[in-house]
Amino acid sequence: MTMRKTMLQCSALALSLLAANVMAAVSADQAAKLGASLTPLGGEKAGNADGSIPAWDGGLKPGAAPVTAAGFLGDPYAGEQPLFTITAKNLDQYKDKLSVGQQAMFKRYPDTYVMPVYTTHRSVSVPDNINQAAKTSAQKTTLREGGNGLKDFTDSRYYAFPVPQNGLEVVWNHITRYRGGNLRRHIVQATPQANGSYQLVNFEDEVAMPEGLPDLTPDKAANALLFFKQRVTAPARLAGNVLLVHDSLDAVAEPRMAWIYNAGQRRVRRAPQVAYDGPGTASDGLRTSDNFDMYNGAPDRYDWKLVGKKELYIPYNNFRIAMPTVKYSDILKAGHTNQQLARYELHRVWEVEATLKSGERNIYAKRRFFVDEDSWQIAVSEHYDGRGQLWRIGQALLLQHYQKQIPVYAFEALHDIISGRYLAIGMNNEEKRSIEYGIKSTVGEFTPSALRSAGVR
Template sequence: MKTTTQLIATLSLSLLAGSVFAAVSAEEAAKLGSSLTPLGGEMAGNTAGTIPAWTGGLTKGAAAVDANGFLSDPFAGEKPLFTITADNLAQHQDKLSEGQVAMFKRYPATYRMPVYTSHRTSAVPQSIYAAAKSSAQNTTLVEGGNGLNHFAQSRYYAFPIPQNGLEVVWNHITRYRGGNLKRNIVQAVPQTNGDYTLVQFEDEVAFPDNLADIDADKAANALLFFKQRVTAPSRLAGNVLLVHDSLDQIKEPRMAWIYNAGQRRVRRAPQVAYDGPGTASDGLRTSDNFDMYNGAPNRYDWKLVGKRELYIPYNNYQLDSPSVKYADIIKAGHTNQDLARYELHRVWEVEATLKSGERNIYAKRRFFIDEDSWQIAVSEHYDGRGQLWRVGQAMLLQNYDVETPVYAFEALYDLIGGRYLAIGMKNEEKRSIQYGVHASVKDFTPAALRNAGVR
């Protein structure tokens, strides 16, 4: 009897493991583009009519684009349906996260959320939809969930029909970002009185399927290549960070190097991972806070809480406009919420709990991920005492010119210290982002860092 019970238990665990790590069937994948959007969101709107059906999103020609690549606002004439403030918070709390509620309580006099009509604008090229469908039928998690099998053939949206929380997070990590790109952005870390100094970056990102000279062995486990040069202020100018990210960061950990312009030396940078300090962040973000979340997920247990309706930053064209100055955005306590736009959308809620014996300054984290774009819109980070410490939000919009969901910028708010960091702003840059950039593997080697760091 005991032996039979053990066999049944073993079989049950095997079946469970198979369901966790298996790709979906062809019948399930056929839902993509029918009852589900091509990326796995629910095609239909909600029963209340406050979330519309997805009808293809915003694609090329949706509105005008200026000579420097800045996008016109397709919804410029719209007015807020209502504005959430500390005074009417209770009326809307069911569609807010704990972190969003905490922002109203931390800044009751100034924090607000203008809520507009919802528009499901997310869209990517048809070839990327096909890649997502291929991923759905072929990609699986490696044992332990910290990497991907059979993903190199598709490269995008590993699990458009996710079965667990880790798969949802992998969709954020493997989402389409428009291919190789260069961008000029700024970061601000204001003091509590609002004073700040801008840090200016030149970022370059390349992907293995857009690097003709990458060898097959390297491409098989490569996720992306990232290079970031500081151009201002002068005390930091010329410092360069290089990162090679892999799909399975346990099998092949992230490789990172830093060129220090003052020392004129290239050094390995193992601290550029997990909770290592972010570049020029004054201690207000970790390495894995960048892009809302990045890197190896192995230090956490991931739980899929479910799906819910949430007011999230969406279609934030005003915050990305060249007519808006950095001084208009950066204010004491938080960015200028009068320039922000929020809409009601469905999100996946995922909770990460630090594993026993592992180390990270965040003991628990929650992520709220847009169903249409797979971008993390809101994040919550808790300290070792279980206290809500930091709240992140990314100001989402659709770059219809290149059919790519992007952020106007992302911000991380320290509720305890009363400060925050905002990174990704480009309003005053002459040429904000260049897509389709030709790149070579040689551009992303430690030997290339010294040339990149010349002031």
């Protein structure tokens, strides 16, 4: 064997080993940190140096506060008062712990935008079996070639990369986080005009997870992420329209499948526009399909960069604004939602930057996401247009469903700082009951043929 041939073979072996290392799950030693120096889901268990972020002690327990018969949560921190309030006047004092988008909100609404900052509580917890699923993911799950899908994930199903090595893995943790299994919720969406006037759109959402569909065949379950059905119940002009989505773990190899039932036409149609930057349902042009849930869908159109970890004031433990005693009119104000009702805390977040790939299309040329280390929920987002101008700022008002051990949102909002308008979705304060978990579902309920009956007014 010639020296040249030997060198070429060694180089090829080195490259293959490097590629394998990039795609490999973390080592056993790294996975062993989960539940030790790291929380079971991968956050740093220790607090920060000055104690303003405490150590994680297991999160909120069931019974942390009274729960109504309709399932609405009480506030475990009701007696607390803000430590301080950030305003446009004192912004410079706190801007090192605020994102560019958060600072822009103060500049856009200097007279009304505030952030009441409270004592930090690390309230997140999930059931033991979900913690174990995250540990299994850490040891087995890898990114498919190109990073747009997951391999060896179906044994765990949650938190694909609790010890992330790059920005794309952080985003996959948000996509694959625990949502409580099968659920049903009645929520409202609003898109207030610049003067504050709005009309509510009412939705009934149903979500089914693969493990929650006992009649789902193994071949169909292998690449399934979740099944989603959304029915518009009001106003009358939209009532009866239904959206159905089948989301996959590898949406490039097996793209998202979506259908819409139009009640007026009484027809079911495929809906390929329900993806990427297609318009969101009844959103008045204020959000894209992939803005829903702060970010969803295939990540293939962006290059993802892990900027790092930082401390940030983010919406957290927002029990008060989600209570049934708070009316929608109390929340929805001109320019932005009522910040006086919001609660902010200092938490560690992962910062991820997404840059649109050359040749790809999306109305957002660049995006930034700030992801809570304890729950893997995106708490704050920033979206830039093709000129590089900051366009939309999102925030999700995080809270912990302590009875069910599920990290959730009170609602999410997306603010267009150019037009002075925003969209808020997920509120259910005035509905008859809160989110229902443990819903029994079948595959037949999430098929195109079932949409017609679901859309009966």
